[in-house]
Amino acid sequence: MAAAVYYLLPDELPTYYDARRVLELCNDLGDGSATLADLSNPASTPYQLVAAAILTESANIDSALQVGSRYARTELEQLILDLSDPVILANPYMLANAKKRVQMLKQMVADLTFGRLMARRGYTGGQLTEMAPQYAGALQQLNLLAEGRRIFDLDAPKNAGVPSTVKIGTTSNGLFAPIQGSNLFGTFFGPNSFYPLR
Numbered sequence: 460m461a462a463a464v465y466y467l468l469p470d471e472l473p474t475y476y477d478a479r480r481v482l483e484l485c486n487d488l489g490d491g492s493a494t495l496a497d498l499s500n501p502a503s504t505p506y507q508l509v510a511a512a513i514l515t516e517s518a519n520i521d522s523a524l525q526v527g528s529r530y531a532r533t534e535l536e537q538l539i540l541d542l543s544d545p546v547i548l549a550n551p552y553m554l555a556n557a558k559k560r561v562q563m564l565k566q567m568v569a570d571l572t573f574g575r576l577m578a579r580r581g582y583t584g585g586q587l588t589e590m591a592p593q594y595a596g597a598l599q600q601l602n603l604l605a606e607g608r609r610i611f612d613l614d615a616p617k618n619a620g621v622p623s624t625v626k627i628g629t630t631s632n633g634l635f636a637p638i639q640g641s642n643l644f645g646t647f648f649g650p651n652s653f654y655p656l657r
Contacts, residue, residue, distance in 0.1 A: 464536035466517045467568040469509040470498040475569035484576040485509050516571035523605035534613050560612040570597035
């Protein structure tokens with residue numbers, strides 16, 4: 460069984476948010492004892508608190524993006540795996556592009572995680588909005604992605620959000636035949652035949 464792929468690691472959260480605030484949010488003792496090193500130590504309480512929030516928000520993203528089968532979890536995981544692909548690492552252009560493609564995903568996870576940590580501290584409503592202003596935006600992005608109105612920069616699902624193809628008319632042989640009175644301009648009955656409508 461393949462190991463789980465994390466969209467964001469605990470020690471990456473300070474890349475997106477002030478390290479002092481992150482450490483404050485993951486230290487319930489209030490004594491300032493949490494350090495950046497704790498976010499790289501799976502045995503530490505700060506690491507476990509941040510990791511739990513990341514996993515929860517990653518699961519929320521997976522759930523939203525798979526509505527209507529627009530995305531597969533493996534497609535998002537591939538954005539992360541690309542950053543450790545030897546071929547990509549050896550090519551500066553490919554590496555820069557891979558980092559750019561994954562940035563939206565990491566930023567969203569960071570925004571959602573920070574908002575969850577704030578909520579865990581007891582902030583709600585207007586206070587939460589004030590303390591974690593990007594949280595509401597991340598939730599909105601989540602809704603847009605679930606509706607297919609915005610997409611990640613993936614190689615395959617470029618048609619996310621595009622309606623499924625609907626067959627609007629066929630002949631008895633299965634060839635396309637526009638409906639009379641429509642705005643279409645002709646009927647195609649064979650590879651070499653075109654008959655204008657009258």
